[in-house]
Amino acid sequence: MKGFRLRRGRAVAVCAVLAVALGGCSPLWQRPSPNSAPPAAPTRSASxxxxDKxxxxxxxxxxxxxxLALQRKYRGNLPAILEQRSDLRPDYVKLVVRHGISFMPxxxxxxxxxxxxxxxxxxxxPSQ
Ligand code: HEC
Incomplete structure (x- = not known):
């Protein structure tokens, strides 16, 4: 029991030394200030x-x-990333999602x- 406590104490000490050492590696401006609230996480809309899911x-x-499939389909004439498209219509999105297209389920x-x-x-x- 005594030995266990000793060993645990040593482990805590090693952790503390590591934490200080690692903390010491990061520049001052990157260290979280103990008094300030954590930075607000960027909020993502429900949609x-x-x-994302x-x-x-x-x-x-x-x-x-x-x-990649859309890049090939439009040969780079439209953004390959859906969220960057401005030509999509809501009904088309609904149709594709309910029925799938090519290997999209x-x-x-x-x-x-x-x-x-x-x-x-x-x-x-958004604009339609
Ligand atoms: C397993 C991969 C996969 C997932 C998950 C997926 N898609 Fe797709 N999606 C594709 C592929 C591949 C295509 C291109 C099909 C083609 O060649 O026409 C595509 C095409 C589309 C298109 C048609 C774009 C156009 O210009 O024709 C829409 C809209 C779309 N996806 C919306 C969605 C939405 C919304 C979701 C989530 C609900 C989703 N996709 C999830 C693979 C996926």
Whole structure:
């Protein structure tokens, strides 16, 4: 029991030394000030979160399979990343999501409800 306590004490000491050492590596301006509140996390809209959950694996980066397919389809004449498109219409987004296209799967109402799909369509086609 005594030995255990000793060893644990040593482990805590090692951790403290490591923490100080690692903290010492980062420049002063990057260290969190103990008195200031943590920086507010950027807020993502409800529709953006739906996109993140169901679509971003394929569509949020240029390397995503959806982006690559759209890059090929439009030969670079339209942005390959869906969130950068300004030509999408809500009804088209809904159609593609419910029926799938090429190797993009279709999504059921139990996955993306009609209400969520309306948000998603408005998110990708905001000006229509
Ligand atoms: C498994 C990968 C994958 C996922 C997940 C995915 N997509 Fe796609 N998506 C694709 C591919 C691939 C295409 C291109 C099909 C083609 O060649 O026409 C595509 C095309 C589209 C298009 C048609 C664009 C156009 O100009 O024709 C829309 C709109 C779209 N996706 C929306 C979504 C939305 C919204 C989600 C999330 C609910 C989603 N996709 C999830 C792979 C995916």
């Amino acid at each position: 953006g979160k739906i996109f 169901w679509c971003s694996d394929c569509h949020s980066t240029a390397e995503g399979p959806g982006s 279709s999504f059921r109402k139990t996955e993306i409800s009609d209400a969520d799909l309306a948000l998603l369509a408005a998110y990708l086609a």
